[in-house]
Amino acid sequence: MTTQPLTIHSWPQAVLHLDADAFFASCEQAIHPELRGRPVITGKERGIVSAASYEAKAKGVSRGVPLWEVKKLCPDAVILPSDYETYSLFSVRMFEILRRFSPDVEEYSIDEAFVDLTGLRRSFHGSYELIARRMQETVERELGITVSVGVSLSKVLAKIGSKHMKPQGLTLIPGRDIHLFLGRLPIEKVWGIGPNTAAFLRKFGIVTALDFALKDEGFALKHLSKPYQEIWHELNGRSVYPVVKEAKSAYQSISKVRTFTPPSSEEMFIFAQLSKNLENACIKARRYDLAAARLVIFLRSQDFRSNGVELRLDRPSAYPAELLPSLKEGFRQIYRPDILYRQTGVVLAGLVPGSKVRYSLFDDMVKIEKTAKLYCTVDMLSEKFGKHTIYHGSSLPTKSQAQHEGDRGDAAQRKVSLVKGENKRQRLGLPMLHIKI
DNA sequence: TCTGGGGTCCTAGGACCC
């Protein structure tokens, strides 16, 4: 395999990775002191564990475990819905604290950051360890959550450091000690190495991260593609991933998927799921003022084989009314009545700023403006009354025939109201609406 | 064990052009 030569940056020489401990659960415990010391779990809205506090982890609860199993493992667990708004506020404040120490902070995810510490020892009159410890303590003191930190020569090594001891760990991996950490680390635990690559590397006798790091460059060039060559350099303490402090720019794509049980092959039901996916994706696109030039549709069958199509749109759009014909066309191409499906998905790709959409002479501007106004109203109503207040008629049959059995009479509206997010409206006694376009 | 949703980047191969 041949690829272009890699650019080796001479720095950062000291990069820190910070990872909040059980972030969502910790935020809940920070806000609700009565939950401290108790097993706390978030993810109620999804039916699986999003985050588990260390008290819950001690009982064997981990990410992704279904909630019914949690009740068995840990009957006294406090199970909460995830409150992303609140966690985002904690996140913002955490990054703000880190930036007091260095301007070079990369917001890697809601609960992780990389910080370039190179050259800071002088201004802090101390070692990198001291700087890291002060960061850690400041976050804990001001936010009431604990974090684990790793410091080393590259991002990949810093990540290994922060994972080494959790919670509240602080691990330095200086160049002379790299082999000590890598020798005990299975190759698949390295950031960027998944099960597939691990299996491939094992064929060459590579079992630990150290086995991999010790391979010569010829091996890396001959057998590996760019991402894995980069990891190989990083493991050897040669930094190739810069700390990127710029805030992440706009989305490249927006996707919505939905998994359902039992699997179904009902045409109406499947299409309604897709229609709902499309509406949800469009809502998000409009919120960021983005329009899609390409639409990807896929259906996943029981054996998790998925087949999909990508359609190029005449003009970028984030309005379901304009995209629905394409959705139908794509659906027709991939739907097979003899297959049981368990998941539908829609991806809006080729995103461009909504303000930059060009219209051609042949576009019906009156209609376009009407559509824009309509969705403006839809978005306003959603803002006011909650998501899914208004939706397309095509999204209506989001319940399978099997589930319909036993229902009767005027149940159509109520059935739809059971779809996630709408039961709240029902409890509050708000009317259910839908519009057909 | 395959839990559920939302992302990114890379590569190979085909289409098309000179």
Added chain:
DNA sequence: TCTGGGGTCCTAGGACCC
């Protein structure tokens, strides 16, 4: 029409991450 070389762009699919 074939021969041959070379470049770019696009797309499908793979792999991985949180």
